[in-house]
Amino acid sequence: MYWDIFHLMRNEILIIIAILTVMTVDLFLSKNKKHHVIRLAHLLFAVILIWSLLPGKTGYLFGHSYLTNPLINFFKAIMNIGVMLIMLQAVNWIKRDLIPQGFASEFYILIWASLLGLNYMISSGDFLMFYLGLELSALPIAAAVAFEFFRKRSAEAAIKYIMLAAMSSAIMLFGISLIYATSGSIYFHDIVNTKEMPLLELIGFVMMVSGVAFKISLVPFHFWTADVYEGAPTVISNYLSVISKGAAVFILMILLFIPLRRYEQTWTIMLYVLAVLTMFTGNFFALRQQNMKRFLAYSSVAQAGFILLGVIGGNVRALETVIYFILIYIFSNVAAFGAVHVIAMHSGKENMKDYEGLYRTNPLISLVLMLALFSLAGIPFLAGFFGKFFLYATAAEKGYYWLVFIAVINVTISLYYYLLPVRAAFLRKSENPIPHFKSDIYTRIGLVILVLGILFLGLYSPVYEYIAEISKIF
Amino acid sequence: MIEGISIQLILTFTTLLFFIGLYGFLTRTNLIGMLISLELMLNSEAVNFVAFNQYLYPGKLQGSIFSLFIIALAAAETALALAIILQVFKMTGSTDVKEVKDLKY
Numbered sequence: 001m002y003w004d005i006f007h008l009m010r011n012e013i014l015i016i017i018a019i020l021t022v023m024t025v026d027l028f029l030s031k032n033k034k035h036h037v038i039r040l041a042h043l044l045f046a047v048i049l050i051w052s053l054l055p056g057k058t059g060y061l062f063g064h065s066y067l068t069n070p071l072i073n074f075f076k077a078i079m080n081i082g083v084m085l086i087m088l089q090a091v092n093w094i095k096r097d098l099i100p101q102g103f104a105s106e107f108y109i110l111i112w113a114s115l116l117g118l119n120y121m122i123s124s125g126d127f128l129m130f131y132l133g134l135e136l137s138a139l140p141i142a143a144a145v146a147f148e149f150f151r152k153r154s155a156e157a158a159i160k161y162i163m164l165a166a167m168s169s170a171i172m173l174f175g176i177s178l179i180y181a182t183s184g185s186i187y188f189h190d191i192v193n194t195k196e197m198p199l200l201e202l203i204g205f206v207m208m209v210s211g212v213a214f215k216i217s218l219v220p221f222h223f224w225t226a227d228v229y230e231g232a233p234t235v236i237s238n239y240l241s242v243i244s245k246g247a248a249v250f251i252l253m254i255l256l257f258i259p260l261r262r263y264e265q266t267w268t269i270m271l272y273v274l275a276v277l278t279m280f281t282g283n284f285f286a287l288r289q290q291n292m293k294r295f296l297a298y299s300s301v302a303q304a305g306f307i308l309l310g311v312i313g314g315n316v317r318a319l320e321t322v323i324y325f326i327l328i329y330i331f332s333n334v335a336a337f338g339a340v341h342v343i344a345m346h347s348g349k350e351n352m353k354d355y356e357g358l359y360r361t362n363p364l365i366s367l368v369l370m371l372a373l374f375s376l377a378g379i380p381f382l383a384g385f386f387g388k389f390f391l392y393a394t395a396a397e398k399g400y401y402w403l404v405f406i407a408v409i410n411v412t413i414s415l416y417y418y419l420l421p422v423r424a425a426f427l428r429k430s431e432n433p434i435p436h437f438k439s440d441i442y443t444r445i446g447l448v449i450l451v452l453g454i455l456f457l458g459l460y461s462p463v464y465e466y467i468a469e470i471s472k473i474f
Numbered sequence: 475m476i477e478g479i480s481i482q483l484i485l486t487f488t489t490l491l492f493f494i495g496l497y498g499f500l501t502r503t504n505l506i507g508m509l510i511s512l513e514l515m516l517n518s519e520a521v522n523f524v525a526f527n528q529y530l531y532p533g534k535l536q537g538s539i540f541s542l543f544i545i546a547l548a549a550a551e552t553a554l555a556l557a558i559i560l561q562v563f564k565m566t567g568s569t570d571v572k573e574v575k576d577l578k579y
Contacts, residue, residue, distance in 0.1 A: 143558075163508060231576075
C-alpha cells in the first residue's frame with residue numbers, strides 16, 4: 001500500500017530526498033572540496049530523471065488535493081529532462097564563479113526546490129496545493145536570481161522578480177478567494193459541478209488567470225521578463241524561460257479546460273486578445289535588442305503568444321499539441337540560451353555585435369546557435385517547424401483563421417530577427433572576433449543532446465503519438 | 475460569525491484593504507513601503523477566506539486552513555524579499571526604487 005503512494009508521488013519524494021542528500025553531504029565537505037557536490041548532484045538527478053521516465057499511473061492522494069495521471073507524469077519527465085540539460089550547462093559557471101567562494105550545493109538545492117514546487121503545482125487538485133506549488137516555485141528562484149551577489153544587476157533583477165511575483169500572486173489569491181466564495185469549495189472536482197456563473201466569480205476568474213499569465217509572461221504582465229532575464233545568471237534565465245513557463249502553461253490549460261470550462265466563451269475571447277498582443281509586442285521589442293539575453297527574453301514572450309494559439313483550441317488536441325510544442329521549445333530555447341551562456345562564459349561578451357566573425361573562430365558553437373534559432377523560428381525539418389505547424393492546425397480547426405493569419409505575419413517578423421545573430425556569426429567579418437575556446441565535457445554533452453533533439457524530435461513521430469495517446473484525460 | 479456585522483461590510487472592508495495595498499504598491503518608491511503594501515494585500519485575502527468560511531459555509535474548514543497557509547507564506551515571502559532588499563542596499567546604498575535602474579528598455 002505504501003509502495004503505491006510512493007509510486008504516485010515518486011517525483012516529489014525523490015526530489016526531496018535529493019535535496020536533503022546534497023544538504024547533508026555539503027555539511028561534511030570542507031571548503032576546498034566543494035566540487036565533489038557537482039558529480040553527486042548530477043548522479044542523483046540522473047536517477048530521478050530515469051525513474052520519472054517510467055510510465056505513471058492514474059490516482060489521487062490527500063483527498064483529491066494531489067492528482068496524477070500518465071500525462072502529468074510525462075510532463076514531469078519533460079521538466080526533468082530540461083532541468084538536467086540546464087544543470088549540465090551550469091557546471092562551468094559553478095566551477096568558475098561559485099566554487100572559489102565556497103558555494104556549490106546551494107545552486108542545486110534552490111533549483112530543485114523550485115522544480116519541486118512546479119511538480120506540486122501541475123499535479124494539484126485544489127487551489128491550496130496550486131497556490132503553494134506556485135509560491136514554492138517562485139521563491140527559491142528569486143533567491144537564485146540574486147545568486148551572483150557580487151554583481152549589482154543580479155540583485156536588481158531579483159528585487160524586480162520577487163516584488164512583481166509577490167504582487168501577481170496576491171492578485172491571484174484575491175481571485176481564488178472570490179471563486180471560493182461563490183462555489184463553496186477550493187477543490188477542482190467540486191467546482192466542475194457548479195452550474196451558475198455569478199459575476200463575482202467572473203471577476204475572481206480574471207484575477208486568477210492574470211496571476212498565471214504573469215508566470216507565462218503574457219503581454220500586459222511581461223514587463224519583468226527582459227529585466228530579470230538580463231540580470232539573472234544565464235542558467236537561471238534559461239530555467240525561467242522554459243521550465244517555469246512550460247509548467248505554468250500546463251496548469252493554465254488544466255484550470256481552463258476542467259474546473260473553469262463553463263467560462264469557455266469568456267476565456268476564448270480573453271486568450272485571443274492576449275495572443276495577438278503577446279505576439280506583436282514580443283516580436284517588435286525583440287527587433288531592437290542588442291543584448292542577446294534580452295533578445296531571447298522577448299523572443300520567449302513571443303513564443304508564449306504562439307503557445308496560446310494552441311491553448312485556445314480547448315480540447316484534447318489542444319492539450320497534446322501544446323505539450324508537444326513545449327517539449328520542442330525546451331530543447332530549442334535551452335540550446336539557444338546554452339550557446340549564449342557558453343560564449344559569455346569564455347569571453348564575457350553578450351552583445352550581438354560581439355558575435356561577428358564567430359563562425360571563423362568557433363564553428364561548432366555558432367552551428368549550435370544557428371540550429372537553435374532556426375528551430376525557434378520554425379524553419380522546416382527542424383523540430384520547431386512541426387511544433388508550430390500543429391499549433392496552427394489546432395487554432396484553424398476551431399475556425400480562428402484570422403488568428404492564424406496574424407500568427408503567420410508574426411512568424412515572418414520573427415524570422416528577420418532570428419536571422420540577425422546568425423548573420424553576425426556567419427557572414428560578418430570582424431577585426432577582433434571572439435577567440436577560439438574549448439568548453440568542458442559537461443557542456444559538450446549537453447549541447448550534443450540538445451542538437452540531436454532539435455534535429456530528430458520533429459521527424460520521429462512516435463513521440464507525438466505517445467503524447468496524443470496519454471492526453472485523453474477528459 | 476459576529477453579531478450585527480453583515481458579510482457585505484466585511485467584503486467592503488477587505489476589498490478596500492486590498493486596493494489600498496495595490497495603490498500603495500504602485501505609488502511607493504521605498505522598497506520597504508512596497509513590502510508593507512504587499513502585506514496589506516495578502517492580509518485582506520486571509521480575512522476574506524475566513525469571513526467566507528464563517529458566513530457562507532459554516533461547518534467546513536477549507537477557508538480557514540487556506541488563510542493559515544497564506545499567513546505562513548506571507549512571512550516566508552517577506553523574509554526573502556527583505557534579504558534581497560538588504561542586497562540592493564549593499565549595492566546602491568539606498569532602498570529607493572529609483573536607484574534600481576540599471577536594467578531597462
